[in-house]
Amino acid sequence: MNATLQPRVADPVKLAAVAQRLRLHVLRMAERVGQGYVGQGLGISDLLTVLYFHFLRHDPQRPDWVERDRFILSIGHYAIGLYAALAEAGIIPVDELDSYGADGSRLEMSAPETLTGVEMTGGSLGHGFGQAVGMALGQRLAGRDARTVVLMSDGELQEGSTWEAAMAAAHHRLDRLIAFVDHNRQQADGPPERVMGIESIPDKFRAFGWHAQRIDGNDRMAIVAALDAALTAPAGMPRVIVLDTVMGCGVPLFANREKNHFIRVGADEWAIARRQASEVA
Amino acid sequence: MTATATPARGVSGNILTSDTGGATRLASAPFGHALIAAGERDSRIVGLTADLGKYTDIHLFAERFPQRFFQVGMAEQNLIGIAAGLARTGWVPFTTTYCVFATRRAYDFIAIGAALGRANVKIVAGLPGLTTGYGGTHQGIEDLALMRAIPNLVVIDPCDATEMAQATAAAAAHDGPVYLRLLRGQVPVVFDPATHRFAIGAANLVRDGGDAAIISTGLMTGRALDAATTLAAEGINVAVLHLPTLKPFDHEAVLSLLARVPRVVVAENHVIHGGLASAVADAVADAGLAVRLQRIGIPDCFCESGSLPYLVRRYAMDAPSIAAAVHRVLDPRPTPG
Ligand SMILES: Cc1ncc(C[n+]2csc(CCOP(=O)(O)OP(=O)(O)O)c2C)c(N)n1
Ligand SMILES: [Mg+2]
Numbered sequence: 188m189n190a191t192l193q194p195r196v197a198d199p200v201k202l203a204a205v206a207q208r209l210r211l212h213v214l215r216m217a218e219r220v221g222q223g224y225v226g227q228g229l230g231i232s233d234l235l236t237v238l239y240f241h242f243l244r245h246d247p248q249r250p251d252w253v254e255r256d257r258f259i260l261s262i263g264h265y266a267i268g269l270y271a272a273l274a275e276a277g278i279i280p281v282d283e284l285d286s287y288g289a290d291g292s293r294l295e296m297s298a299p300e301t302l303t304g305v306e307m308t309g310g311s312l313g314h315g316f317g318q319a320v321g322m323a324l325g326q327r328l329a330g331r332d333a334r335t336v337v338l339m340s341d342g343e344l345q346e347g348s349t350w351e352a353a354m355a356a357a358h359h360r361l362d363r364l365i366a367f368v369d370h371n372r373q374q375a376d377g378p379p380e381r382v383m384g385i386e387s388i389p390d391k392f393r394a395f396g397w398h399a400q401r402i403d404g405n406d407r408m409a410i411v412a413a414l415d416a417a418l419t420a421p422a423g424m425p426r427v428i429v430l431d432t433v434m435g436c437g438v439p440l441f442a443n444r445e446k447n448h449f450i451r452v453g454a455d456e457w458a459i460a461r462r463q464a465s466e467v468a
Numbered sequence: 469m470t471a472t473a474t475p476a477r478g479v480s481g482n483i484l485t486s487d488t489g490g491a492t493r494l495a496s497a498p499f500g501h502a503l504i505a506a507g508e509r510d511s512r513i514v515g516l517t518a519d520l521g522k523y524t525d526i527h528l529f530a531e532r533f534p535q536r537f538f539q540v541g542m543a544e545q546n547l548i549g550i551a552a553g554l555a556r557t558g559w560v561p562f563t564t565t566y567c568v569f570a571t572r573r574a575y576d577f578i579a580i581g582a583a584l585g586r587a588n589v590k591i592v593a594g595l596p597g598l599t600t601g602y603g604g605t606h607q608g609i610e611d612l613a614l615m616r617a618i619p620n621l622v623v624i625d626p627c628d629a630t631e632m633a634q635a636t637a638a639a640a641a642h643d644g645p646v647y648l649r650l651l652r653g654q655v656p657v658v659f660d661p662a663t664h665r666f667a668i669g670a671a672n673l674v675r676d677g678g679d680a681a682i683i684s685t686g687l688m689t690g691r692a693l694d695a696a697t698t699l700a701a702e703g704i705n706v707a708v709l710h711l712p713t714l715k716p717f718d719h720e721a722v723l724s725l726l727a728r729v730p731r732v733v734v735a736e737n738h739v740i741h742g743g744l745a746s747a748v749a750d751a752v753a754d755a756g757l758a759v760r761l762q763r764i765g766i767p768d769c770f771c772e773s774g775s776l777p778y779l780v781r782r783y784a785m786d787a788p789s790i791a792a793a794v795h796r797v798l799d800p801r802p803t804p805g
Contacts, residue, residue: 263605290774295603297773310605311568312542342519345541375519376527376539382519383541447522 194415197241202407205275206236210437210464212271216287216294218457223288223296226434226441226450228267229464230371230405231338234430235272237410238336247277250303257322259306259337261315262369263297269305270294278304313346315339316366320356323364323425338367342374344385350395356425357396364425365417366397369404371432375448392427404430405437438463493657495629499592499650500528502636503562507533512560513640516540518547524564524594525652544573548589552581555588560640567593567608567649571615582645583620589645592636596625596649596686597737598766598780603773608649609766613742615647616715622646622668623714625686625737628658631712634666642668649686658690669713671721677705680794681725684735685711685744688764688785692735695790706794714744719751726752730759731797735790740765762793 213228239245243256260269267287274281279294279302286292293302297310306322309315319337326333343349356364368388372378379385389399398420402409410430417426434450435441438460441450452460507513507529514533519542521527530537540547544565551561563570570578570593582589596608615623622642626632632651639646664672674689675696684692689710696706709725711718726732726748734745740763752759766783780786 288773290778291772292774295773296601297603297605299603299773308605310603311572313573342542345519345543347543347545374542375523376517376521379541382539383543 194418195241197237197408197411199408202236202240205240206232206407206437207464208275209236209268209271211461212274212281212284213267214438214457214460214464216267216270216284217452219285220288220296222449222452223267224264224449225267225452226373226446227262227265227369227371228271229438229441230432230434230436231265231268231369232271232437233405233407233432234338234367234369234410235268237407237414239272239276241411242414243336244333245276250278254331254333256334256336257306257319257326259309259315259319259322259335260298261309261319261337261339261343262312263308263310265338265340265369266294266296266298269298273304312340312343313348316343316349316352317355319364319366320352320359320361323356323361324359326363327361332363334363334365335361336365336367338369340374341368341370341372341379341385341388342382344368344388344391345379345383353392353395353397360423361425362420362422365414366425366427368427368429369432370429371434373434373446373448377447388429389427396424398424398426399429400427401429401431404432494654495633495657496654497525497528497652498629498632498655499636499652500525502633503529503640504532506637506640507536510560510640512558514538514554514559514561516547516551516554516561516563518542518544518563518565518569520565520594523652524592524650526562526564526592529562544569545577548574548577548581548591551589552577552587555582560588560590562590562592562640564592564594564650566595566606567611568595568606570647571608571611575614578615578621578645578647579618583618586620586644588643590639591645591647592650593647594650594652596651598771598776598783598785599651599687599737601774601776601779604770607771609739609771610742611647611649612714612736612738612744613746616742616747620645621715624668624712625649625714626651626666626712627685627687627689627710629655630657630659630661630664631666633661634664635712638666638668651687656690658693666712669716669718671718672710672712673707673721673725674710675706675708677707678729679705680731680733680797681707681709681729682733682735682790682794683709683711683722683725683744683748685714686737688735688737688790691785691787692790694787695794698787698791699794704794704798711744714747717747717751722748722751723755723757726757726759730757732759733762733764733790733793733797735764737785738765739768741768760797762797764790764793
């Protein structure tokens, strides 16, 4: 195994503090626009914390550093979470978060590649995985040991392009490709089991030739451990980590609410949400 | 050409599906209700969506006819493929998603599965042009160009709730593939349902005038009528020809108007190439008419994201921009560029 693929030691206290700040950024952005994808942003804060503050090799001073690990957000509507992470990591200014969704802002509701730190324009779902396969191929061809990490959603598993990409990644033995699936059990018309069943997700990936794990996606140290296991998994196969997450995680008011694709938030609820996000660690 | 329709009074032309632009009369989910009515008349009608039932008003049909509704998940190619299969076994499938996903993702499936063999597939597609501020991934800015290029396909861009409902009924009655732009949710009422008659392939002279013409489609007709009202107050009389069907194209209505009034502004909720303006220019060139033409629509770019009023102004798609374009076609000096 290449030396740069060695697992690193994670600091749970530091990660907890970062995750909390990401959640507060998400709430601040969502409050300004009245909703946004607050449930998705909160639910994915733990993953983004581990990626940007533990796993990814990147340089905030040089976001276009060619040796960087690439993080591809296929689900453009999760932009609110990514912006929080980019700001906290020092890649975009924290103050700019206040412009989320505003007319003329760089921080569009769906993450555009015109923004520093955004590797590709997601949002038309089912694109990120294929591009990630291409990036992983490209990095290998260039002789770089950079890793490619892609985040997609449970809803995206219904797109045919997802399985075209899964097949190609295994065929080309892209073992520096790590795919995450945010299994938040939501999509536009309801939970996937009612819309279009997608289980068993790990079994499907295994059948396609992938190394597959499934974990609690809101448990940061479980994410750290799964990444360690992914790094030490047998060579020659791409890795997938299915994250069982809770939309709105970190804010019990939202997490326990009857949900759909959007969480409806009353004007008076933001203060409660902020207080709850400040309490949990 | 169908009978002249009377526009309902007191309606702002700033028609936006999610920002109703101050319209005084709105109708709720005209497509959903019209599809239920069609489904009651014709038991062959079935509904399908690709994880956008709640966002395309077809959930109403699903509630009324649960046995005749199929959720296919977020899989637009499969949506059209399954619909084509249903059509080949005698059903009349109405599919819904957004314009961008229908036309960009599933283009080959529409061309081959639906259009080539004239399968009886209806594609009802939301967020046409600038009716969402969500940005380039969701704004269906070039769908009319893509759909118009496919043989056998009927292409409709309705103006308002009245026409949305009537076009749904017409699509159901038509034997063959149809692409119908969807206005969803609370939709402004421009045309009086009692007098307006939509027919596939028929243009509608909604206002006559001899100084200049506006030819418009979709929600731009509401804004065109507003522009015509403003211009009338300045003493400029403008004809407004509403062309809800891009294909088949009503050559006769367009050419007879432009032979009489050879100064025209074409307004569409779409990029200015490949859509209505191109169709008008083709017709004019084929007929050898000399016409001054100005185009109102989205320029050759992906649009920003932002609020709809901001975007509509930013891309000069509002009524004042249409009025300004009329002034340009009336200016005897050659237009630059
Ligand atoms: C190709 C494509 N089809 C449809 C949509 C519309 N859409 C946006 S989000 C969404 C739900 C997708 O599922 P998921 O990402 O799991 O949703 P979430 O967990 O955020 O509710 C849909 C259908 C889209 N963005 N892209
Ligand atoms: Mg989901």
